[in-house]
Every structure is written in C-alpha cells, then in structure tokens.
Amino acid sequence: MRICFHGTADEISLVAGRPLLVLLTARDLPRMRVFELYHSRIDAYPRLEHYRLCAAMTETTNEGRTA
Template identity: 80%
Template sequence: MKICFHGTADEISLVAGRPLLVLLTAHDLPHMRVFELYHPRIQAHPHREHYRLCARLAETTDEGRTA
C-alpha cells in the first residue's frame, strides 16, 4: 500500500524516523495494525516550508520488534 504524509519538517521527521507505524482502525477499535515503512521519498514544496513523505507500507505481525 502506498501512503503520503504532508507536514512541516518536524512532523515529517517524526514519521520518517520510525521503521514501524501503528495505525488504529476506525471500525473495530481498539484493534491496531502495524506496518513497516519501505522506500520513503521526501519532497519539498517549492515556496513554503511544507513537505510530503511518500512510502510503501507492508503490514507486519512481527511482535518482537520495537519501534
């Protein structure tokens, strides 16, 4: 799955610095899904201090890893 995050440099660095992301599902809370981040690309907006991080996510069940 491909996903993009938009934000400031500080916000993007928080996401890009994590090898695993935990996302909550809307319909069956408190169920969580864990994804690994692959091939991240960061693009800067030419006129503002906004950035876009695009990456591929793959769901993982590796419970032994820590983020």
C-alpha cells in the same frame, strides 16, 4: 500499498525516523495494526515550508522484534 504524509519539517521527521507505523482502526477491525515503511521519499516545497513523505507500506505482525 503507498501512503503519503504532508507536513512541516518537524512533523515529517517524526514519521521518517520510524520504520514502523501503528494505525488505529475502526470498531469492527482489530484495534491496532502495524505497518512497516520502506522505499520512502521526501519531496520539499521550500517556498511553502511544506514537505511530503511518500513510502510503500506493508502490514506486519512485528513478531520476534524487541522494543
């Protein structure tokens, strides 16, 4: 699955600096789901000071990793 984030340089750097992304879900689903981001690309729009990070993501259980 592909996902894109739009924001300022500071906002995009927060997302780009993390290999894992935790998303909260709706009530009927498990409370949190963990996704791994890969093949990321950042597009810049300097005039607007706006950036877009696009990446592929896959759900992971994150088993065996330590924080």
